[in-house]
Amino acid sequence: MTRPAATNADWRARSLAAVWHPCTQMKAHETLPLVPIARGAGAWLFDYDGRRYLDGVSSWWVNLFGHANLRINAALVAQLETLPHALLAGCTHRPVVELSERLAALAPPGLGHAFYASDGASATEIALKMSFHYWSNRGRPEKRGFVSLAGGYHGETQGALSVTDVPLFRATYAPLLATHAVVASPDARQARTGETGEDVAVRAAAALEAHLDRHHASTAALIVEPLVQGAAGMVMYDAAYLRRARELCTRFDVHLIADEIMTGFGRTGTMFACEAAGIVPDFMCLSKGLTGGYLPLSCVLSTDDVYAAFYDDDVARGFLHSHSYTGNPLACRAALAVLDVFRDDDVIAANDAAARRWSALAASLAAHPRVRNFRHRGMIWALDVDTDRPAFARRFFAAALERELLLRPIDRTVYFMPPYIVTDAEFALLVAGTHAILDAE
Secondary structure: OOOOOOOHHHHHHHHHHHOOOOOOOHHHHHOOOOOOEEEEEEOEEEEOOOOEEEEOOHHHHOOOOOEOOHHHHHHHHHHHOOOOOOOOOOOOOHHHHHHHHHHHHHOOOOOOEEEEEOOHHHHHHHHHHHHHHHHHHOOOOOOOEEEEEOOOOOOOOHHHHOOOOOHHHHHHHHHHOOOOEEEOOOOHHHOOOOOOHHHHHHHHHHHHHHHHHHHHHHEEEEEEOOOEEOOOOOEEOOOHHHHHHHHHHHHOOOEEEEEOOOOOOOOOOOOOOHHHHOOOOOEEEEOHHHHOOOOOOEEEEEOHHHHHOOOOOOHHHOOOOOOOOOOOHHHHHHHHHHHHHHHHOOHHHHHHHHHHHHHHHHHHHHOOOOEEEEEEEOOEEEEEEOOOOOOHHHHHHHHHHHOOEEOOOEOOEEEEOOOOOOOHHHHHHHHHHHHHHHHHO
């Protein structure tokens, strides 16, 4: 009989023997111990030895309202007692109908049709396939290419990776991937002397215009992460780019796919990042914060025009994408509970006030001699670290754990994306811990 694990050491040993961890070189854990998590409460995670860690990255950007949130817990318990799961092909159920209606009401106007999957990469796959199939159904099968931004990240399944431009994830699998176009990012850090972030956005949009002018006849869609490119290192850009991109996509008859998987649900300051630019995409991909970090769920919202292109007597003209847990009732109920919190607690307004306070707390980091490009949007703070020492991200992660902080830099970019329920004192711990680690760097 296997002895029940009781300590961090026990769980580390068993995990290393049996679990292949994501986005990880497993050999690194010979020297960098895994963190066994026993439980969560609020913004904190606790290990089996009683140590705690402030979740400064919302457990990969998903946890909005804290671990073991009582309201979300209660909603899931109630759903468990009625309907944990039912197939969505040929059937429907209350949670998926209510969630679809509420998402349509919250999203930019016209995005009234919800198609569900389990994760962000799957949502990207769905949007790409829908766009391609739309043009085929409309008698324009030559429109099959896609355009994405330099540094863009849209997931790691084969189709999603084909529009991802992060070499760490893409390079190994390049022989498997379709080749699509990449255009300049509107990264505000590229501003020349005397330029603003808007100037960079306008210049990048001009490059997009030049590309679409030449290739629109073979292009199905442009896919973008609105306002913030996450995996590229929290690249932030001016909303003018989104406005111009929408105009260009309309003019050249190309779909606009807004990948709001990370930027949605209040993370960039509004419910959805597209709101800051006042645009309506043809497809909006949602996941991560959708269920508040409870259960896997993603959704693609699309327009009447897209939906109508598939509505036909011919089965082959329908969108024949599925998986067994599509629209799972438990996951949908978690998402509904998350939307209840947004509504009942006026979260967007509360976040705006908190962001002003926390930006004041973080302002001292901008003056640190090792910090470059300190930046902020909504509930995301990021900075680049000037260091030549190798393995910075790994060393920072380990040093943060020693200070009871869970932070995972992207290369040399340190960022804070905490749950929305952190206190001012807890946010100050993130800032103080980062100062201390940079001082030692």
